[in-house]
Amino acid sequence: MNDVGGEASGSQRAPRPRAVGVREVAARAGVSRQTVSRVLNEHLDVADETKQRVLAAMVELGYRMNNAARALGTNRSRTIGVLASDALQYGPSRSIAAIEQAARAAGYWVSAAFAQSGDPASVADAVAHLQAQSVEGLVVVAPHQHTLDTIETLDTGIPTVMLHSAGAGQPDGRGPRSFSVDQVAGARLAVGCLADAGHRRIAHLAGPTDWLEAESRAIGYAAELAARRLEPALVVPGDWTARSGYEATEAMLGAGVTAVFAANDQMALGLLSGLREAGVDVPGRLSVVGFDDVPDAAYYSPPLTTVRQDFEELARRAVAALVGGSTGSADAGAAGDASPERPLAPELVRRGSVASPPA
Structure with a gap:
């Protein structure tokens, strides 16, 4: 009933x-x-x-x-193609969502294809898949140099821009336009924050060596230390995961550093967990700065000082470059302003994970 x-x-x-x-x-x-x-x-x-x-x-x-x-x-598809690898990482995933939003605002659809970053055949197949859908432009969310190298060997016949390709620009202007946040400047902000607090033994928890952004952040770390006449205390390789940050705890404590710049927030989270388990007070005994400003960073224990990237503006500029600037970007002429020579500026977000070193 x-x-x-x-x-x-x-x-x-x-x-x-x-x-x-x-x-x-x-x-x-x-x-x-x-x-x-x-x-x-x-x-x-x-x-x-x-x-x-x-x-x-x-x-x-x-x-x-x-x-x-x-x-x-x-006789137009009004579709933008997105080719991505490592889309599960925070930066690329946020960028893909932002690209879709910017494209929709401009009256375009988005079609995504995913490729194995180290496999040229997979990259070529993904591009062919998007070509078959008659996409009018292509955004390559490519954090790896070998992915970019493969793209540049393909005759796509499609206007193409690159995201997350910091440090990969062609010096002679050849190849697709590249849009990125200034990773070197972001790393320098992080290290500078620690140095300004009085730290002299600053370690770096680095990202994977095959990621362009990890390489640029490592360069920024070394550059800021050199500018302040400080020596790198320790560089520990990581793989972006909280687990790799957790596993770096012993090395950090053994080196006697007083501060760590982690190349992303997830590794910083793992490090904070390892330090807490070891009974080390943060920031009383050791300060930590991350990178990305993931939504949970403000709720880490302690809340994480980190470097914020504006993924939404980055996506708007890339889409505007493909569709003629009709995305409603807050910055007039933004597509022309963002280039390998003029990347977006990052922002330091100060929270509770940094203090002066112990006496």
């Missing part, structure tokens, strides 16, 4: 309102359906005043553009 009653109740629900179509938009704007179609398909022979009336009517009525139908009318 209850099931029957439930069905009856469900059958009495009000029908969903019919989606607003071209006919309703045309009537509201006082134009023909053909004119609405011309506006949708971006024809140039529509007067600006008429176009604005049509667009205003779409907003008033809540008209939702059908990209599939639009593609048929324009």
Whole structure:
């Protein structure tokens, strides 16, 4: 009986309102359906005043553009391809989500393909998969030099930009445009924060050597120490995971360092766990700075001082470079401003994991 009653109740629900179509938009704007179609398909022979009336009517009525139908009318896919490797890491995953958001704001779809970073055939297959979908632009979320090398050997015929390729720009201007956050500057902010607190024996918990960003952060670590006439106290290799940070605890304590710059927040989290297990007070005895500002960093114990990257702005600039700057970036001309020579500036976020070294 209850099931029957439930069905009856469900059958009495009000029908969903019919989606607003071209006919309703045309009537509201006082134009023909053909004119609405011309506006949708971006024809140039529509007067600006008429176009604005049509667009205003779409907003008033809540008209939702059908990209599939639009593609048929324009012979364009309005799709941006994203080729990614190591997408489970925080930076690439945040960037992919931000690319989708920026593309949607510009009226584009996103199609993603994933490749094994160390496998040229896998990269080529992923590009071919996106080419088969007639993508109009390609964003390569490529933190590895060998992925970039493979991309540059392929004749894609598609406008292409690179993300997370710090330090991989072509000095002669060849190859795809590269958009990145200044990793060297971010590392220098982290080390500078520790040095300003009085630390002289600063270690580095490094990222994997085959990651461009890990290499750039290591360069920044060494550069800031050199600028302050300090010697690297210890460099311990990690693999981005909290486990590798935890396993570095013994080496850090054995070297007698008073501060550690971890190349990402996850490794910093593992290190904090290992230090707590060893009875070491942070920041009373040892200070820690991370990199990325993951959402949980403010809730680590203690809250983690770290370096923040603006993944959303990075994605907006990359998408704008492909679709002509129609993403609504907060920075006018941003696509032209971000380049291998002018990467985005990172930001130091001060929390509770840094203090002066023990006397």
